[in-house]
Amino acid sequence: QQQAATQPSAMPQVQQQAATRQTGQSVAQQTAAQAQALLEQNGHLQPELGQSDPSQFLGQRFAVGWPPLDQPNGRKIAALEESPSMLRHDMLVETRVVGKLIGLGGSTYKELVNKSGCNIFILDREGPPPGCNEAYRLVVLMGYVAQVVKAKEELDKLLAECHESTSRLKLLLGIEANPGELPTGEEVKLLTEAETLVSKVGIETATAFPGLGVVEGRKIAQLLCTKEHIRKDLIVPKVMVGRILGSGGSKFKEIMSTTSCKIFVLDKEGPPPGYEEDQRMVSLIGFESQVQAAENEIESLIQSALRRPQFTLGRPSSYPQPYVDLSYKDHDDEPS
Known part of the structure; x- marks a missing residue:
């Protein structure tokens, strides 16, 4: 009860x-x-x-x-x-x-x-x-x-x-901004990574070609977060890309191993803004001595290929040097 x-x-x-x-x-x-x-x-x-x-x-x-x-x-x-x-x-x-x-x-x-x-x-x-x-x-x-x-x-x-x-x-x-849609998980991850890189190296450095929208661009920006790392960009003829890479990437790996420099052969990314379709950028990232050593190796490789009689660039004889130094230390060399 x-x-x-x-x-x-x-x-x-x-x-x-x-x-x-x-x-x-x-x-x-x-x-x-x-x-x-x-x-x-x-x-x-x-x-x-x-x-x-x-x-x-x-x-x-x-x-x-x-x-x-x-x-x-x-x-x-x-x-x-x-x-x-x-x-x-x-x-x-x-x-x-x-x-x-x-x-x-x-x-x-x-x-x-x-x-x-x-x-x-x-x-x-x-x-x-x-x-x-x-x-x-x-x-x-x-x-x-x-x-x-x-x-x-x-x-x-x-x-x-x-x-x-x-x-x-x-x-x-390159992510389409649509305020009516929530960002996907991959977009949130990408934006977070991009924000971190921009905060560390600055927006101009972080977004330089090929930009944060591609994997290689984010890798380059990440490497530049290391103190005293510099970036040096070379413009090479597209036909030289295979020479720099070598069979199965062997030459590419050899140069990186001997110089301890990080090298990005930006072929799939196309030509950088202001350059022609048959030109490509090679970015060198590392300490100054490493970058200089890698540049010397690539220059020697290209000059050696150009000395071969059977090799031609397929361009007029007035074509300038086989590569152009686009080092960020000297902006006067950048194309207008």
């Missing part, structure tokens, strides 16, 4: 828990649709900057009961939510921008907290929120209204900068 008497009072609690779970599920199911709508409207995941009333977007929740209480941030957020004066505002961001929001050694994150006085939780280790894939992470803002407004404004600015940077990189990488 005592058990039976307690059942009616327990039912409302069970129903409330079920309702909470159902609400959480429905919110999670709406998350992807909300993100898609924001992308189609603005080209990024946050409302446009410059709204007359920034507080009109406050209080949005992408996940109820998440992160769970068995995680440290989940317990911290839950403790803050117990205060009636605390406002929670969720922001869904792309995973690849998390590093920019945190900054080197947490510098950007600390600056955001100091400027706004808001509790900011960048939930990266927790994985994507319910209903989202790995391309997304949740940022939770907890504080008084004024603090949340300030934190959101600062985050919106950072996200807008990230979006602008992404648009430029997409253009450089």
